[in-house]
Amino acid sequence: MGACHFQDLLLLFLVGASTLIMAQKLFCQKGTFVGIQEDPADTFNWTSEKVETCDNGALCQETILLIGTAGTKAAILATKSCSLDGTPAITFIQHAAAPGLVAISYSNYCEDPFCNNREGLYDIWRTQETEEEAKGTTGLRCPTCLALGSCLSAPSLACPNDTDRCYQGKLEVSEGNINSVLEIKGCTSIIGCRLMAGVFKVGPLWVKETCPFRSISARKVDSGATWFHTSVWKLKLLLMLLLFVLGGSASGP
Numbered sequence: 001m002g003a004c005h006f007q008d009l010l011l012l013f014l015v016g017a018s019t020l021i022m023a024q025k026l027f028c029q030k031g032t033f034v035g036i037q038e039d040p041a042d043t044f045n046w047t048s049e050k051v052e053t054c055d056n057g058a059l060c061q062e063t064i065l066l067i068g069t070a071g072t073k074a075a076i077l078a079t080k081s082c083s084l085d086g087t088p089a090i091t092f093i094q095h096a097a098a099p100g101l102v103a104i105s106y107s108n109y110c111e112d113p114f115c116n117n118r119e120g121l122y123d124i125w126r127t128q129e130t131e132e133e134a135k136g137t138t139g140l141r142c143p144t145c146l147a148l149g150s151c152l153s154a155p156s157l158a159c160p161n162d163t164d165r166c167y168q169g170k171l172e173v174s175e176g177n178i179n180s181v182l183e184i185k186g187c188t189s190i191i192g193c194r195l196m197a198g199v200f201k202v203g204p205l206w207v208k209e210t211c212p213f214r215s216i217s218a219r220k221v222d223s224g225a226t227w228f229h230t231s232v233w234k235l236k237l238l239l240m241l242l243l244f245v246l247g248g249s250a251s252g253p
Ligand SMILES: *[C@@H]1O[C@H](CO)[C@@H](O)[C@H](O)[C@H]1NC(C)=O
Pocket: 045, 046, 047, 119, 120
């Protein structure tokens, strides 16, 4: 009787386990978008009609990176999919704030079926527009452009108040389905090559920021190279001296 009871329990356990496994099959929206769009808060619909069936233990994720100038156009890099890493959480980062160039990212990892179902960006990007600025009072002008790949032209435009320098850089964004380069030029108050504020991972996206015209760091590298040359030269001199001394003692009495 005891054995029979145990078998019942085992059966119950097996049934329970299999329904648990069934319940763990998760479906998520799947899609990627890379593009430049006018006023994305009003025009962008992030809904994806595609469905992905996840492996066990996965979450749904939706991640977006937005770079641009408030009130005008923005570059959008967005992805929705199953994800095997990450924990359920929403992360919103304002990497660079208005006035001038804006960089924000939003990432949502969640565990319910089709929970990566965000449609619009109005509450993400709209917040940027509340800081809409009056232009051209500082007298500063910067080459301004935003392009996938490379900018074909970068007209010099008047900068808004409270910006004091020009930014010129590139972002390389990569993930399974996204592999894009973005060129960005414009007014800002951020110092150095820090449009992303040093963040290099946004959800599943890897982001690499490079700026071609960084005079300060370029000078550092130069002086480093000079130091290297002189020390090599000194080392050679030392070696010659040593050989001379050794040679001298070898041929001595
Ligand atoms: C976005 O697209 C989906 C389907 O394509 C649609 O059902 C939804 O209403 C759209 N949302 C907005 C805000 O236009």
